Amino acid sequence: MGKDYYKMLGIPKGSNEEEIKKAYRRMALRFHPDKNTDANAEDKFKEIAEAYEVLSDPKKRVIYDQLGEEGLKAGGSSGQSGVPGGSYHYTFHGDPHATFASFFGGSNPFDMFFGPHRNHHNRSNGFHSKDDPFTSFTHFGFPGGQDPPVVHELKVSLEEIFHGCTKRMKITRRRLNADGRSSRTEDKILNIVIKRGWKEGTKITFPKEGDETPENIPADIAFVLKDKGHAHFRRDSSNIIYTCNISLKEALCGCTVNIPTLDNRVIPLPCHDVIKPGTVKRLRGEGLPLPKSPTQRGDLIVGFTVHFPDRIPPQSREIIRQHLPPAAQLCVIHYGSSY
Numbered sequence: 001m002g003k004d005y006y007k008m009l010g011i012p013k014g015s016n017e018e019e020i021k022k023a024y025r026r027m028a029l030r031f032h033p034d035k036n037t038d039a040n041a042e043d044k045f046k047e048i049a050e051a052y053e054v055l056s057d058p059k060k061r062v063i064y065d066q067l068g069e070e071g072l073k074a075g076g077s078s079g080q081s082g083v084p085g086g087s088y089h090y091t092f093h094g095d096p097h098a099t100f101a102s103f104f105g106g107s108n109p110f111d112m113f114f115g116p117h118r119n120h121h122n123r124s125n126g127f128h129s130k131d132d133p134f135t136s137f138t139h140f141g142f143p144g145g146q147d148p149p150v151v152h153e154l155k156v157s158l159e160e161i162f163h164g165c166t167k168r169m170k171i172t173r174r175r176l177n178a179d180g181r182s183s184r185t186e187d188k189i190l191n192i193v194i195k196r197g198w199k200e201g202t203k204i205t206f207p208k209e210g211d212e213t214p215e216n217i218p219a220d221i222a223f224v225l226k227d228k229g230h231a232h233f234r235r236d237s238s239n240i241i242y243t244c245n246i247s248l249k250e251a252l253c254g255c256t257v258n259i260p261t262l263d264n265r266v267i268p269l270p271c272h273d274v275i276k277p278g279t280v281k282r283l284r285g286e287g288l289p290l291p292k293s294p295t296q297r298g299d300l301i302v303g304f305t306v307h308f309p310d311r312i313p314p315q316s317r318e319i320i321r322q323h324l325p326p327a328a329q330l331c332v333i334h335y336g337s338s339y
Contacts, residue, residue: 002069007050013065017056018178021103024052025180025214028100052103060090069161101181103216127157147219150210151203154223156194158230159241160287164196171221174211181214192223197238197289200227232260237288238298242270243305251275251306259302261286267300275304 006013009023030036038044054060054072061198064072072090154167169190174183177202192204203223210219233240244257252274259267269281280303312320 002071003047004056005064005069006211009055010052015055020052020055020287021178021180024048024103028096028103032100036113040099046094046101049099052320053092053099054090064092103272126294146208146217147210149205149220151222151223153226154192154204155226155228157228158235158288159196159262161198162196162293163229165194167192168195169223172207172210173218174213176214177333182212183211183265190221194225195291196294197221198225199226199237199291200235202291223249223299233262235288238290240298241301241303242305245273245305245307248274248306248308257302259283259300261300262288266330269302277306279304310323 006015009020011019011023017024023215027048028045031038031041033042033045033046036045041090054064055218060072092159116286154169156165156167169192170187171190172185172187176183188209190206190209194204201216204223204225206221208218209221212218227235233242235241240262242259246255246257250257250271254270254272254274256268256270259269261267267283267285267286280301283300283302285297286300290296306311
């Protein structure tokens with residue numbers, strides 16, 4: 001039975017040109033004799049080169065798909081359906097290093113580490129990774145590792161955190177062409193799913209969506225949530241804080257204030273006691289969803305700002321003086337309230 005070139009490159013038969021190039025690049029770097037110390041690495045490297053030579057050539061590939069390796073190499077005349085006309089005959093040139101150099105544009109990516117005068121004694125230097133051909137380069141800070149993450153700030157409103165949402169962000173990045181060397185500019189839309197209750201600082205990562213070059217692993221693209229300012233509320237973890245403005249009369253005599261919510265309701269809040277500086281009211285379960293349990297919610301905490309009148313008429317001032325406790329008593333009350 002003839003060789004299965006698709007299997008050698010680890011790709012299905014229907015793979016396109018770009019997939020074939022990427023597969024060869026991956027496999028050739030993995031089994032290159034300057035990097036792989038296995039006894040069969042040289043043979044494997046040669047098989048990979050032969051597979052690529054055939055599958056990357058449209059004419060050879062058509063013949064191979066129709067007649068297999070034996071038919072491709074045996075030669076013959078046309079006549080089979082789909083086989084190009086004329087005689088055909090293929091023999092691998094036998095130099096996988098020439099294929100490798102041609103693929104990388106005449107340069108060897110290993111030269112950047114081993115130098116142009118390397119020899120096979122380099123194999124004893126301790127770099128024996130088989131799964132990632134650039135592992136040793138990454139460890140020593142040379143090209144070939146993954147680029148650092150590209151982090152963007154993503155501002156979200158409290159309403160978006162309350163309900164959950166999906167944001168669509170367009171990114172522009174460099175991607176390799178089918179030849180594995182040149183690149184193009186490409187736009188892509190990333191759908192960022194923001195779950196209910198997520199906190200500021202939550203990071204959403206899209207692996208390997210950054211710029212792609214022959215020498216690197218594309219960077220991850222990450223978005224970090226940042227709360228937008230709000231006209232009415234301030235966030236405190238899963239609680240939200242609302243500051244209600246009331247008059248001095250309302251603070252002393254009591255009132256009912258209307259408190260808005262994030263889901264556009266209004267909750268009447270009766271305040272019968274005197275509202276002092278620092279007084280807060282708590283509406284349980286009216287805050288943001290809890291990140292780990294979105295069916296539960298934090299609280300809506302209501303604080304108060306008391307607005308004093310600019311002036312009080314003399315007659316009103318006398319009435320107030322008669323009804324409020326004397327200053328000495330107020331001091332005792334204040335002193336006692338701290339214990």
